[in-house]
Amino acid sequence: MTETRFDSLIPDYIQRLEPYVAGKPIWEVQEEFQLQEVVKLASNENSLGPSPRAIQAVQDSLVDIHRYPDTGGLRLRQALADLYDLKVENVVLGSGSEGIMSYIMRTFLDREDEVLTADATFVGFQVMARARAVQPVSVPLKDYRFDLEALADRITERTKIVYLCNPNNPTGTFFTKAEFDRFLERLPSRILVILDEAYYEFACDHPDFPDSMKYRHDQVITLRTFSKAYGLAGVRIGYGFAHDFLIRNLHKIKLPFEPGIPAQAAGLGALEDREFLARTQEMNRQGLPFFYKHFDRLGLEYRPSAANFILGILKSKDQVSALYGEMLRRGVIVRPLERFGLPHCFRVTVGTESENRRCVEVLEEVLPAVRG
Ligand SMILES: Cc1ncc(COP(=O)(O)O)c(C=O)c1O
Numbered sequence: 001m002t003e004t005r006f007d008s009l010i011p012d013y014i015q016r017l018e019p020y021v022a023g024k025p026i027w028e029v030q031e032e033f034q035l036q037e038v039v040k041l042a043s044n045e046n047s048l049g050p051s052p053r054a055i056q057a058v059q060d061s062l063v064d065i066h067r068y069p070d071t072g073g074l075r076l077r078q079a080l081a082d083l084y085d086l087k088v089e090n091v092v093l094g095s096g097s098e099g100i101m102s103y104i105m106r107t108f109l110d111r112e113d114e115v116l117t118a119d120a121t122f123v124g125f126q127v128m129a130r131a132r133a134v135q136p137v138s139v140p141l142k143d144y145r146f147d148l149e150a151l152a153d154r155i156t157e158r159t160k161i162v163y164l165c166n167p168n169n170p171t172g173t174f175f176t177k178a179e180f181d182r183f184l185e186r187l188p189s190r191i192l193v194i195l196d197e198a199y200y201e202f203a204c205d206h207p208d209f210p211d212s213m214k215y216r217h218d219q220v221i222t223l224r225t226f227s228k229a230y231g232l233a234g235v236r237i238g239y240g241f242a243h244d245f246l247i248r249n250l251h252k253i254k255l256p257f258e259p260g261i262p263a264q265a266a267g268l269g270a271l272e273d274r275e276f277l278a279r280t281q282e283m284n285r286q287g288l289p290f291f292y293k294h295f296d297r298l299g300l301e302y303r304p305s306a307a308n309f310i311l312g313i314l315k316s317k318d319q320v321s322a323l324y325g326e327m328l329r330r331g332v333i334v335r336p337l338e339r340f341g342l343p344h345c346f347r348v349t350v351g352t353e354s355e356n357r358r359c360v361e362v363l364e365e366v367l368p369a370v371r372g
Contacts, residue, residue, distance in 0.1 A: 011133070013130055013131070013132075013133040014131065016130065017127065017130055017131060020123075020124075020127070021339065022043065023040065023042030023043040023333060023335055024040075024042065024328070024333055025040075026038045026040050026333070029328060029331065029333055033328070033329055033331065035331045037331055037358075038331045038332075038333065039331060039332045039333065039351065039355045039358050039359060040333045040349075041309075041332065041333060041334055041348050041349040041350075041351050041355060041359055042333040042334055042335040042347075042349065043233070043335070043349065044169070044199075044228055044307070044308055044309050044347075044349045045227075045228070045231070045233050045349065046228060046229065046230070046231035046233075046280055046308075047283070047349075047350075047351035047352045047355055048231060048276070048279060048280055048283060048352070049231055050230075050231040050232055050234075050266070050270075051230055051231055051232070051269060051270040051273040051276040051277075052273065052276065053269040053270065053272055053273035053276065054226075054230065054231070054232060054265075054266040054267075054269035054270040054273065054276075055269070056269060057265040057266055057268055057269025057270075058235070058262045058265050058266045058269070060265065061261050061262050061264075061265035062262065064261055065260075065261050065262065067261070068257050069257050069259070069260055069261045069264060070264070071256045071257060073093040073259065073264055074088065075264070075268060076093060076239075076264050076267045076268050076271075077091040077092075077093060077239075079267075079268055079271050080239055080241075080271070083271065084213050084241065086241060087244065089244035089247060089248070090241055090242060090243070090244055090247060091239060091240070091241055091247065092239065092240045092241075092242070092247050092250050092251065092254070093237065093238070093239050093258075093259055093264070093267075094237075094238050094239070094240070094254070094258060094259065095236040095237070095238070095258045095259050095263070096225060096227060096233075096236045096237065096238040097196065097198055097223040097224060097225040097227070097238030097239070097240070098124050098238070099236065099238060099258060099259075100223055100238055100239070100240045100250070101124060101125060101128060101194065101196075101223060102128055103250045103253055103254050104161070104192075104194060104221060104240075104250065105128045105129065105131075105132055105161075106132070106253050107249050107250050107252070107253050108160060108161060108192060108249075109129070109132045109134060109160065109161065110160075111132070111133050111134065112158065113134060113158060113159075113160035113161070114134070114137055114156060114158040114159045114160065115129045115134055115136050115137070115159070115160065115161045115162070115163065116136070116137050116138070116139075116151060116154055116155065116159050116161070116162045116163070117136055117137075117138050117151075117162065117163040117164070117165075118138055118139060118140070118141050118146050118147070118151070118165075118168070119138045119139065119140050119141060119341045120140075120141050120144075120168075120170070120171065120337075120340055120341035120342045121141075121146075121163070121165045121168055121169065121170075121340070121341075122165050122168075122169045122170075122196060122198075122340075123339055123340055125163040125165075125194070125196075126138070137154055137159075139151055139153075139154055141168075141171065143303075144171040144173050144303050144311060145168070145171070145173040145174075145175065146164060146165070146166070146168055146173070146175045148164075148175055148179050148180065148182065148183040149182070149183075151164075151183070152183055152186040152187065155186075155187070155188065155191065159191055160190075160191065160192060161191070161192045161193075161194060162187070162191060162192070162193050162194070163193075163194045163196065164193060164194065164195050164196065165196040165198075166180075166195060166196070166197060166203070166209075166210070166212075167199045167202070167203045167209075167305070167306040167307040169198065169199065169307065169309070169340075170309070170311060170335070170337050170340045170342065170345070170347045171303055171305075171311045171342075172303060172304070172305025172306060172307045172309055172310055172311055173303055173304075173305070173306070174203055174206065174208075174209055174306045175210070176208040176209070176210065177208055177209070177210040178208075180210040180215075181210075184215075184217060187219070189218075189219060190219075191219060192219055192220075192221065192246075193217075193219055193220045193221070194221050194223060195212045195220050195221065195222050195223065196223045197212060197222055197223060197224050198223070198224065198225045198227070198228055199228060199229075199306070199307035199308060200224055200229075201228070201229035201230075201277065201280070201281060202228075202229065202281065202284050202306060202307050202308050203306040203307065205281075206306055209306065212241075213241065218243045219243075220242070221240055221241070221242040221246060222240060222241045222242070223238065223239075223240045224238065224239055224240070224241075225237075225238040225239070226238060226239075226266065226267050226270055228308060229277055229280050229281070229308070230267075230270040230271075230273075230276075230277065230280075231270070231276070231280070232263075232266050232267070232270055235259075235260075235262055235263040235266045236259060236263055237259050237263040237264065237266060237267045239267075283350070283352065283353075284308050284350050286353065287308075287350035287351065287353070287356050288304075288305060288310065288350060290353075290356050290357075290360075291310050291348065291350065291356065291360070292304065292310075294360040294363075294364075295310070295312065298360075298363065298364060298367055300312055300313075300314075300363070300367070301313035301314075308349060308350045309347050309348060309349045309350060310347070310348050310350070311337075311342075311345055311346075311347055312334075312345060312346045312347070312348060313344065313345050314344050314345065314346070314370070315344060315371075316343075316344050317338060317343035317344055319344070319370050319371065319372075320336045320337070320338070320343065320344060320345065320346050321336065322366075322369070322370045323346060323363075323366060323367070323370045324336045324346060326365075326366040326369065326370065327359075327362050327363070327366055330362045330365065330366070331358075331362075332358060332359050332362045332363075334346050334347065334348050334359070335347040335348075335349075
């Protein structure tokens with residue numbers, strides 16, 4: 001219902017936005033369908049739980065939470081700088097990588113600027129652009145992959161920011177070093193590139209994957225997160241790397257006390273826990289081919305993934321709705337992708353072996369009726 005007396009308070013471009021709808025939480029599905037066991041493979045979280053060292057670090061930090069956090073986040077920024085052979089001045093922290101993306105949009109974007117991305121990618125970027133009164137320009141994916149040539153063709157005098165997501169959420173595909181090199185050659189040096197590498201830890205072994213930290217282009221801001229491979233989605237901690245001039249300006253608008261003390265501690269603990277990271281990567285290495293094998297067996301179209309999720313491709317939005325609803329009733333939560341610009345597709349996160357098995361069992365059960 002609209003409260004017309006407040007209309008004049010809300011700018012048009014905010015009125016046109018829709019609140020974000022996240023994947024359903026486990027408790028909601030348990031209550032709604034009276035289920036004990038629910039498997040959530042909808043939000044690309046880490047099914048191994050948080051890193052044990054991160055848990056310990058958070059617990060140890062709790063005695064300090066009557067104090068404000070270190071506004072510079074220096075210990076964690078230093079640890080990240082050491083890991084990637086950078087200076088502290090090249091690192092920014094935020095409440096999730098999405099928090100940093102919002103700093104970027106607030107720092108660099110003016111109403112008259114254009115921003116450019118792909119149609120079917122992480123929706124956060126497009127929402128943040130609209131919240132700044134900027135309508136994003138987007139180009140179609142090509143066979144579910146970022147089409148960097150088409151993006152470069154769409155650059156205009158007004159283009160200020162290009163958002164690239166590699167590997168791309170929700171398709172799991174990535175653009176290669178050769179494609180990225182060609183794109184950078186065509187890119188005017190005044191344009192800022194947000195390179196969202198939320199799933200870097202799952203892609204880094206692919207020989208063709210362009211690890212942006214090895215590129216060090218002054219116009220590229222790399223975003224990474226502790227939410228996925230490090231299992232810390234709930235504490236909200238992400239980080240970015242960029243030229244110190246850009247980072248200095250981001251710090252002007254950054255909320256000074258973000259991220260909080262437990263989040264900074266969790267990040268430090270998780271960074272030290274290389275064993276947990278290796279286990280997570282191994283779980284994914286086992287899980288992806290398991291899904292491929294069964295998707296092949298079930299005749300379900302998909303794209304090979306360089307992330308911790310897989311894109312399932314059906315014929316229509318109706319099929320996806322039916323699949324989602326029937327799986328939900330059986331206690332398996334996957335993600336329909338209408339909001340991501342792919343209404344005929346859904347996304348499954350790779351979980352533990354038993355979660356993956358349950359997901360395939362349920363898929364097998366519901367697919368015949370879904371296909372009609
Ligand atoms: C590509 C991409 N970027 C950013 C995010 C947000 O991550 P964070 O939890 O670090 O804000 C996500 C989360 O799903 C994502 O998939």
